[in-house]
Amino acid sequence: MPAFDTTVPLGPLTALLLVMAAKHYLIDFVAQTEWMARGKERVIGWQAPLGVHVGSHALATLGIALLFKPTLWWIALVDFVVHGLIDRGKAVASHRLRFAMTDPRFWWLMGFDQFLHQITNVALAFLLVLG
Template identity: 35%
Template sequence: MAIILCLLLLQLKHFLADFCFQTPAMLGAKGQYGAIGGVLHAVLHGIGTTIALLFFAPVPIALAFGAGDAIVHYHIDWAKVRFQGNAKPHDHIFWVQLGFDQFLHQLTMLGIVYVVFVMLV
C-alpha cells in the first residue's frame, strides 16, 4: 500500500508542479540551457519529490532523490523544447512530443519508487 501511496503523491506533485504552479516565465525558459525559469521549475519538482518521499524514506534518501528528480526533470524538459521545433498545439507532433515528455517523467517516478521500495529495503 505504501508504494501506491508514494506513487500517488509523486503524481500529485507532478500535476501541481507541471500544470498548476508553472509560470509563463518557467515555461518560456525551458529551451535555454541554464535559464533561471527552467531551473526554478525543476527545483519545484525536486522539492515536491523530497516532500513526498519524506513519508517513506530517511531524509538523506529523500533529499538525494529530490535532487536527482530535479536534474532529470530539467533535462527532459530542456530536450523536449530543443527538439520541438515550431510545433504548436494544433500539430500532431506537438502532442506526440508532449506525450513522450510525460512518459519519461512517469518513468522517472516509477524508477524512484522502485529504488526506494525495492532496492533500498
C-alpha cells in the same frame, strides 16, 4: 539492484505512485508560472526559469522522500537532474522541429515528455519502497 522477483509491498508502492503523480501534476501544471513555462522554452535565458521549475519538483520530491524514507533524500537531486534534462530536451526538440500546436506531432512530443516524467516518477517510487 533488486531482482525482478523481489517482493514489493503494494500498499506503500501504490501510495507513492499516487503521491508522485499528484506531485507532478501540481508542480508541472498548477504551480508552474507563465515565466517558468515560457522561459524554460527560450533559446537564450532558459536556465533560471528551468532551474526554478525543476527546483520546485526537487523540493517536493525531497519532502516525499523525507516522509517515506529519509535516508533517500538524494533522490531529490536525481529528480532535479532528470526532470531538467527531459524538459530541456523537449525544448531543444521543439525549436528544431517547429511543430505547430495544430500538428499532431506537437502533441506526440508533449506526450512523450510526460511519459518520460512518469517513468521517472515510477522509478523514484520503486527506489523509495525498495531502497
